[in-house]
Amino acid sequence: MTSPFEEGPSSWTGPALTEDMVRRAEETLGVRLPRSYVELMYQQNGGVLKNSCYPTDFRTSWAADHFGVDVIMGIGHEEGIDAQSAELISEWDYPDVGVVIGVTPMAGPDTVMLDYSESGADGEPVVAYVGEDRTPRRVADSFEEFMNGLVPCETYEDEDEGE
Template sequence: MTSPFEDAPSPWTGPPLTDDAVRRAEETLGVRLPQSYLRLLSRRNGGVLRNTCHPTSFRTSWAEDHFEVDVILGIGYEEGVNNCSRLSGL
């Protein structure tokens, strides 16, 4: 299976995913992370995506027929989703 991520790691790529990192992220965020997200992170803990445009069947505030996602945040490191100081600006 082809990776959805660019080949080279980036500042958005964290360390290998661990159960402890998942537990800490869920506690910090106060949510259970979706299994599909965790499966993706088990392949690579965040990074820049190869394909950034994703079609929709509905209009978004960004475009008529698609939205853009260029990076996936991983967990368990400074730029990760469980860094509350980083998320406060989102």
Template sequence: MTSPFEESPSPWIGPPLTEDMVRRAEETLGVRLPRSYVDLMYRQNGGVLKNSCHPTSFRTSWAADHFQIDIIVGIGYEHGLDAESAYLISEWEYPEVGVVLGVTPAAGHDTVMLDYSESGPDGEPAVVYVDEDRIPRRIAGSFGEFMNGLVSCEAYEDED
């Protein structure tokens, strides 16, 4: 299986993940993280995505039919989701539906989140896109489905 992350060094890559780091993150966040997310973080603990565009069935402030997410944050370090999510939700007034998952080029004006509003804290969260209007819009039923939906942004280069 090829990595979805760029190979270059990045401050977004955390230290190798341990079970203790996962346990502490889940305690801090008050949710069970999706197994597919945790498994990916064991391979590489966060980083810059190779394919960073995700299609949508709705208009975003980014484009008519997609958005870009540059980074999936990892666990247990300065930029990890357990260290940053609550702060980002408060700072940017994101809906309190779950956990901030990544960083978009707008760096706060929009985001992608794990949404536990239907599944509860121990269930499998959906993935939502949160635009400037702060309304969570479902883009995938699971983290794995979200990752499988990422495409190269070259697919959208001809658009205005």
């Protein structure tokens, strides 16, 4: 499997993931993290994405038909989900439906979250985009589906020029 992350060091990439780090993060967050997310973090513990746009069938804070997500946050370090999610939810008044996992180009007014509102803390969360209206909108039924749906932002380059 090729990595979805850009090569090279990044402040978004944490140390090699351990089972203890996962356990502590789940305890801190109060949820079971999706297996596909944890498996990806074992490959690389967070980082900047190669393909960083996600198509939607609704207008976002970003564009008419997609949003950007630059980073998938890792686990167990200063920029990790366990250290940042609750603070970001509070700071930006995001809905308390789960865990902030993505950093968008606007870095705050909008975000990407694991949404546990339907599944419960031990279930499989959906992935939701949260725009400036603070309404979580399901964009993928799983983290794996979300990662597989990311496309190069060049796909939308011409459309964004006038926005």
